[in-house]
Amino acid sequence: MLEPFQTHEVFNQSPPFQDVNLFTTDAALKEAVSREGAAHAVPGLMKFGAICGSTEALEQARLANENPPRLLGFDSTGARLDVVEYHPAYHALMQISIGQGLHSSAWDHLAEPGGVRRPGAHVERSAGCYLANQMEAGHQCPITMTNAAVPTLLLAPELAAQWLPKILARSYDTSLRPVVAKRGVTLGMGMTEKQGGTDVRANTTRAEPVGRPGPGAEYLITGHKWFMSAPMSDAFLVLAQAPGGLSSFLLPRVLPDGSRNQLRFQRLKDKLGNRSNASSEVEFQAAHGWLIGEEGRGVASIMEMVTLTRLDCAVASAGLMRLALANAIHHCRHRRVFQKHLIDQPLMQQVLADMALDVEAATALALRLARAFDRAEDKSEAAWRRLMTPVTKYWVCKMGPALGYEALECLGGNGYVEAGLAARLYRELPLNAIWEGSGNVMALDLLRVLEREPETFERVLEGLATDAGGEAPLRAELARLRSLRQDPARLLARGRDVIEGLALLAAGALLRAAAPSSVADAFLATRFSRTGGRSYGQGLAGADTRAIVDRALAG
Numbered sequence: 001m002l003e004p005f006q007t008h009e010v011f012n013q014s015p016p017f018q019d020v021n022l023f024t025t026d027a028a029l030k031e032a033v034s035r036e037g038a039a040h041a042v043p044g045l046m047k048f049g050a051i052c053g054s055t056e057a058l059e060q061a062r063l064a065n066e067n068p069p070r071l072l073g074f075d076s077t078g079a080r081l082d083v084v085e086y087h088p089a090y091h092a093l094m095q096i097s098i099g100q101g102l103h104s105s106a107w108d109h110l111a112e113p114g115g116v117r118r119p120g121a122h123v124e125r126s127a128g129c130y131l132a133n134q135m136e137a138g139h140q141c142p143i144t145m146t147n148a149a150v151p152t153l154l155l156a157p158e159l160a161a162q163w164l165p166k167i168l169a170r171s172y173d174t175s176l177r178p179v180v181a182k183r184g185v186t187l188g189m190g191m192t193e194k195q196g197g198t199d200v201r202a203n204t205t206r207a208e209p210v211g212r213p214g215p216g217a218e219y220l221i222t223g224h225k226w227f228m229s230a231p232m233s234d235a236f237l238v239l240a241q242a243p244g245g246l247s248s249f250l251l252p253r254v255l256p257d258g259s260r261n262q263l264r265f266q267r268l269k270d271k272l273g274n275r276s277n278a279s280s281e282v283e284f285q286a287a288h289g290w291l292i293g294e295e296g297r298g299v300a301s302i303m304e305m306v307t308l309t310r311l312d313c314a315v316a317s318a319g320l321m322r323l324a325l326a327n328a329i330h331h332c333r334h335r336r337v338f339q340k341h342l343i344d345q346p347l348m349q350q351v352l353a354d355m356a357l358d359v360e361a362a363t364a365l366a367l368r369l370a371r372a373f374d375r376a377e378d379k380s381e382a383a384w385r386r387l388m389t390p391v392t393k394y395w396v397c398k399m400g401p402a403l404g405y406e407a408l409e410c411l412g413g414n415g416y417v418e419a420g421l422a423a424r425l426y427r428e429l430p431l432n433a434i435w436e437g438s439g440n441v442m443a444l445d446l447l448r449v450l451e452r453e454p455e456t457f458e459r460v461l462e463g464l465a466t467d468a469g470g471e472a473p474l475r476a477e478l479a480r481l482r483s484l485r486q487d488p489a490r491l492l493a494r495g496r497d498v499i500e501g502l503a504l505l506a507a508g509a510l511l512r513a514a515a516p517s518s519v520a521d522a523f524l525a526t527r528f529s530r531t532g533g534r535s536y537g538q539g540l541a542g543a544d545t546r547a548i549v550d551r552a553l554a555g
């Protein structure tokens with residue numbers, strides 16, 4: 001007889017997707033890391049891949065998202081606190097990523113005067129971020145911002161001398177102390193205001209010099225920011241209107257004398273996803289900031305930072321797409337329907353393979369872009385970096401949400417509930433497309449290159465023409481893009497067409513050159529037909545879908 005409530009046996013449910021080495025099971029990532037110049041990093045990434053996919057780390061990720069940060073505005077006596085309290089799991093995740101150096105390893109060479117960057121440093125770091133985003137995406141926000149802030153900080157040598165050694169340290173130090181007393185620091189940024197995020201020139205926050213104005217000088221900053229994430233960062237790069245125009249400032253949380261800077265957090269955003277990360281609304285009342293670069297050159301000063309964050313957005317979305325796919329494949333390998341595993345059902349195999357093609361493309365594009373950051377002194381690589389940063393950011397981040405949704409559907413009802421990865425990934429994926437330049441802004445940035453630096457466009461296209469060889473779909477796309485460029489009157493309205501065309505062309509050329517023929521053939525056969533279906537799982541009738549899916553998740 002059954003015990004009370006022993007009503008049934010649980011079977012035919014897939015085990016949780018955990019204790020997976022996220023690096024060694026990912027052939028596309030492993031190959032891209034070596035191809036793009038960071039083969040030396042493979043042993044370290046193998047270890048890190050095991051950590052990121054471990055049961056323990058994924059449990060920390062769950063806890064950090066189910067227990068989001070809280071703003072403690074006041075203490076029990078009513079005095080201002082302006083502190084954000086995170087769950088210990090968030091701190092554990094930060095410790096892992098900072099210990100791995102993801103917040104600054106690309107700048108390790110700056111530790112010594114005349115130091116030379118380790119070859120492949122950006123590729124190595126990007127591969128680490130790709131893995132860490134799969135562990136947990138929210139905590140990667142301050143990791144990205146700290147890394148990206150370095151070139152801007154270098155424009156202010158006196159500030160850099162103080163802050164850089166603490167950025168380069170592998171210590172996560174949450175104490176509220178002045179920079180000199182800290183073991184390690186993280187940086188955030190505040191650009192977006194209520195009246196304008198993309199259009200930062202509309203910023204109304206003001207900066208008045210305390211004494212003599214100029215680079216490195218102290219100013220008092222008054223105004224607000226509508227989004228300022230990771231508010232417990234040690235300092236923020238902030239845009240404000242100085243007498244000479246929009247300018248960049250370093251605004252520390254704690255001042256050199258140990259007192260707190262004049263920041264007041266109004267509230268934390270209640271967000272669709274990205275729950276472990278706090279995003280604040282903040283006001284500054286005569287807060288102390290130090291000018292970076294010249295007055296009026298604020299946008300120019302932060303441009304390098306913005307470019308680096310765009311690389312990270314593409315890397316992060318590629319990683320999240322891969323996790324969504326791997327989780328779906330894992331489920332379909334275990335779940336049986338109508339006497340067959342889901343993975344063996346022809347329609348499901350088409351859907352999974354089709355998604356795998358986009359993940360292959362996203363991974364290849366993101367790591368290829370990272371290489372261009374490593375080798376920017378080479379003219380062709382500098383051209384790739386300039387042209388392909390908006391292109392890669394646009395395409396990879398745009399593909400993510402649709403893929404996240406389809407991967408969720410592969411799990412059926414289990415995909416739609418919060419216990420499991422799929423729902424969190426689905427809520428996270430739209431974010432990378434929004435911040436650091438939303439879709440149209442990326443398309444406009446690309447058109448700016450076409451208008452002002454036609455030689456950059458031509459240089460990249462020449463390289464792609466060589467890589468395309470005799471492949472008919474790639475040659476046709478090249479010709480189409482060249483003809484679109486000849487027609488400036490129509491170009492503005494066709495920005496998304498051009499940017500997507502360039503992304504597919506580059507991805508097709510990369511996959512043709514480096515991926516197995518099962519992947520490259522299927523990509524070329526399906527991604528350049530303008531008449532194909534718009535949902536996953538179509539047009540792959542002649543493809544080796546089994547090989548494509550097996551490659552996407554080894555084991």
Ligand SMILES: Cc1cc2nc3c(=O)[nH]c(=O)nc-3n(C[C@H](O)[C@H](O)[C@H](O)COP(=O)(O)OP(=O)(O)OC[C@H]3O[C@@H](n4cnc5c(N)ncnc54)[C@H](O)[C@@H]3O)c2cc1C
Pocket residue numbers: 188189190191192195196197198199227228229230271274279431434435436437438439440441444
């Ligand atoms: C979770 C989260 C965290 C964030 N954290 C930070 C942070 O830490 N620091 C910070 O500074 N900001 C942060 N942001 C803000 C983010 O960077 C902005 O939301 C983003 O830059 C867009 O600005 P906006 O919201 O003002 O939208 P808008 O600039 O109003 O844009 C709205 C839409 O219009 C489009 N658009 C804009 N210009 C054009 C044009 N000329 N032609 C056609 N279309 C156009 C955009 O692509 C977008 O789709 C965060 C946002 C989110 C969601």
